[in-house]
Amino acid sequence: MTKDKILNVALDMFGQFGYEDTALSDIAKTVGIKKPSIYNHFNSKEDIFREVLDEVIRRERAFFSEELKIASDLTCEEQLRELFEQYNERMATSEVGLFWKRVTFFPPECFAEVIKEKFKEVEGTFTEILKDVFHKGKEEAVIRDLPFETLTASFYTVIDGLFLERHFYGEDEYLLRKEASWKVFWLGIQHPEI
Amino acid sequence: MTKDKILNVALDMFGQFGYEDTALSDIAKTVGIKKPSIYNHFNSKEDIFREVLDEVIRRERAFFSEELKIASDLTCEEQLRELFEQYNERMATSEVGLFWKRVTFFPPECFAEVIKEKFKEVEGTFTEILKDVFHKGKEEAVIRDLPFETLTASFYTVIDGLFLERHFYGEDEYLLRKEASWKVFWLGIQHPEI
């Protein structure tokens, strides 16, 4: 369907160039139609953005509910590392990742509120998964007895930092930072052996 | 001087709206002149950007060489925390911080290379200061014997994560994340007592 094609192209281009710097004529060209034909499917550019945002949320939910099943035979450290890797990879390699980056950092003004809301909702889903792993770790005395908020907040900050760094530095520097951050993070939350 | 006024306004607006979304007519209006008068001082919009970038570098250098003198009577932990706070504050509250955020995340294409180069140069200066503190900490057996690259890389990742989060989440959530990240980071690099 043409409408889906438009949405997919828009998702890609909004992520690559930002909302304001993506011209409807460029979207049309990539889709293979002329600009006015877009208006057969959407009432305005803002309308397209709203539907793209819905699509992103749908994909995020699918990702969290299906791909993020973590093997229960892994140790707590391995599980956490797995979440760490998966989240990093998704943010860096999926179209959705670039879209979030653009759109959470410098949102089109009129959408700032909705975007924040939806992003926090998605993050909340991930937080639940995280908490389970931390809970298990604390029970097994593998993880230090820190408040859940401290554990999740510091995890997110590392993830966010790497997310930022991945696009800016080269792959080599990114990998260095990822390993360093993981090492220090894990040493930080690890239960001190007695 | 009008030229300086233009540069200051441009620095501010490039940081707020990005390069492409800042119109010369808006800069002119804020300065209090008409758009064509800008061309008495600059040959093009790109020219303005180049000079703004130079100005930013100048300010960064001034910051690092003057404000970042850390009191030597502080403990290693206090010194590191001081650097952590100062860097965070500067990135969040100074015009230069917003400018870096815009411009390192989504640079105007033709400037991507220069920007990266200059940013890394600035970061390198900071790394030297950081290394001194880590070195002291390791000598005093306050900090774990990890490679310098691991210590600095993980420090930067936390800083970068907080930098990202500060503008996105409210001040409350930011403070929570800052304290949590610091706590886990410090536990991670701290020398394990025997």
Added chain:
DNA sequence: CCTACCGATCGGTAGG
């Protein structure tokens, strides 16, 4: 430092 203007491009519309 200004007025007056340029060609290009933007989001969006009319009408078929």
Added chain:
DNA sequence: CCTACCGATCGGTAGG
């Protein structure tokens, strides 16, 4: 789904 067109705005120029 198209051609043809709109008013607004962009970076930049001419000419004084």
